[in-house]
Amino acid sequence: MMLIDSPQVRRFLSLTGQRLPIVQAPIGSCAITPLASAVARAGGLGGLALSWSTPDAATQAIAATKAKADGNPFFANFVLHFPCEAFDAALDAGVPLVTFSWGVDPARIARARSAGVKVGVQVGHPLGARAARDAGVDFLIAQGIEAGGHVQSSTPLASLLPQVLNEAGDLPVIAAGGIATGSSIAHAITQGAAGVMMGTRFVASTESGAHDVYKQAIIAATDGDAAYTLCFDGGWNAAHRALRNDTLAAWEAAGCPLAGTRPGEGEILYRHGTEAIARYSDTPPNRGAEGALLSAVLYAGTGVGAITQVEPAAQIVSRLWSEAEASMRIP
Numbered sequence: 001m002m003l004i005d006s007p008q009v010r011r012f013l014s015l016t017g018q019r020l021p022i023v024q025a026p027i028g029s030c031a032i033t034p035l036a037s038a039v040a041r042a043g044g045l046g047g048l049a050l051s052w053s054t055p056d057a058a059t060q061a062i063a064a065t066k067a068k069a070d071g072n073p074f075f076a077n078f079v080l081h082f083p084c085e086a087f088d089a090a091l092d093a094g095v096p097l098v099t100f101s102w103g104v105d106p107a108r109i110a111r112a113r114s115a116g117v118k119v120g121v122q123v124g125h126p127l128g129a130r131a132a133r134d135a136g137v138d139f140l141i142a143q144g145i146e147a148g149g150h151v152q153s154s155t156p157l158a159s160l161l162p163q164v165l166n167e168a169g170d171l172p173v174i175a176a177g178g179i180a181t182g183s184s185i186a187h188a189i190t191q192g193a194a195g196v197m198m199g200t201r202f203v204a205s206t207e208s209g210a211h212d213v214y215k216q217a218i219i220a221a222t223d224g225d226a227a228y229t230l231c232f233d234g235g236w237n238a239a240h241r242a243l244r245n246d247t248l249a250a251w252e253a254a255g256c257p258l259a260g261t262r263p264g265e266g267e268i269l270y271r272h273g274t275e276a277i278a279r280y281s282d283t284p285p286n287r288g289a290e291g292a293l294l295s296a297v298l299y300a301g302t303g304v305g306a307i308t309q310v311e312p313a314a315q316i317v318s319r320l321w322s323e324a325e326a327s328m329r330i331p
Ligand SMILES: Cc1cc2nc3c(=O)[nH]c(=O)nc-3n(C[C@H](O)[C@H](O)[C@H](O)COP(=O)(O)O)c2cc1C
Pocket: 025, 026, 027, 028, 029, 030, 049, 051, 077, 078, 079, 100, 101, 122, 143, 146, 147, 148, 149, 150, 176, 177, 178, 179, 197, 198, 199, 200, 201, 203, 284, 299, 300, 301, 302, 303
């Protein structure tokens, strides 16, 4: 059977209007309009990360993405750990979908749905899935501990996915965390996922806002280079997964000390315009940054070893989807 014909995949595609069950994760400041719109045009679901946006910047980003997405759907993500000041502006700007992570907010979910906006929630635990379902969401994203960036889950995707599916009922469940190959996409769908969400794979896309040094570090990394840690806690003290580098090595060698006594603490690593980014910051380097970029946080999931080239986002979507379908034909 073709993966595209799986009933849960069909349900998800008819919900969102995208052609292929591949979702580009809201990869912070890497998730810019050229990336989200390229994924959308290629048939996947593109996403903007608007947690830290002002309302005006969000309105502009949504208008620009709409203009470039050729009528294809995309979403805006909000991390509920932060105030999310641009949420109402995103609804007013007519964003087609929103996703939330790091919590369930029934009031915002209801506001989005009454504006005709489809809602997804990323969860790391089956009880989070239950709360999101009870709040009336349209789909769930199960984030396993393999994920790059900040990690809600303490459970591997293979254990989490069936637990979330169990709570989801009829709701489509998207699998996320460590997925970067066609065969891992096929595996997730055969385990009941309605699609996959990939972050690290799209950081290393031509259109992403990541600095080239960051993209090349992903290309050079091998399996096991993506560490689950609390090292880069500046601004947000939550578990995260990032590439091993000299900052992480020195911190681990010192016994993982708390803030205040860490090696090299307070040192400026790099500058981006007028902004100075210190060691242990949670801000990864984007285009235009200058300095010791490889010592900064470089978020990546466990699938990083399978990423061997920077590719246009449309090629990532179409190549990985073809490889996923092809993997089903191998006896
Ligand atoms: C650079 C980077 C930034 C991220 N920023 C966000 C974010 O702003 N909001 C969010 O919900 N998830 C964020 N994530 C996590 C993703 O939603 C997703 O769970 C993760 O990328 C999936 O794992 P993978 O990177 O192994 O594909 C980020 C991940 C990365 C790699």
